[in-house]
Amino acid sequence: MKKNEKIICHCNGVSEKAVVKTIHQKGAIGMNDIQRLTLAATGCRRCFAQVEEILLSELDKLKVNGLQLKINFNEDK
Numbered sequence: 569m570k571k572n573e574k575i576i577c578h579c580n581g582v583s584e585k586a587v588v589k590t591i592h593q594k595g596a597i598g599m600n601d602i603q604r605l606t607l608a609a610t611g612c613r614r615c616f617a618q619v620e621e622i623l624l625s626e627l628d629k630l631k632v633n634g635l636q637l638k639i640n641f642n643e644d645k
């Protein structure tokens with residue numbers, strides 16, 4: 569972790585950048601993944617909502633970039 573990175577989880581010293589990196593580079597798609605891979609939100613859990621907000625925001629960016637596969641099984645031809 570670099571000196572000027574914004575710390576999100578003070579219990580475990582996890583930065584916002586580490587959370588984002590875990591989503592984009594390690595494929596985290598849920599809070600369980602984030603907690604397991606970074607230890608963020610595994611202590612007092614005060615940061616849980618903030619970490620979850622980052623997760624949802626980054627997952628939205630992935631959808632915008634077209635990385636989500638959408639299949640409509642109800643489509644009639």
Ligand code: FES
Nearest residue numbers: 577579611612613
């Ligand atoms: S601040 Fe993240 S678990 Fe306590």
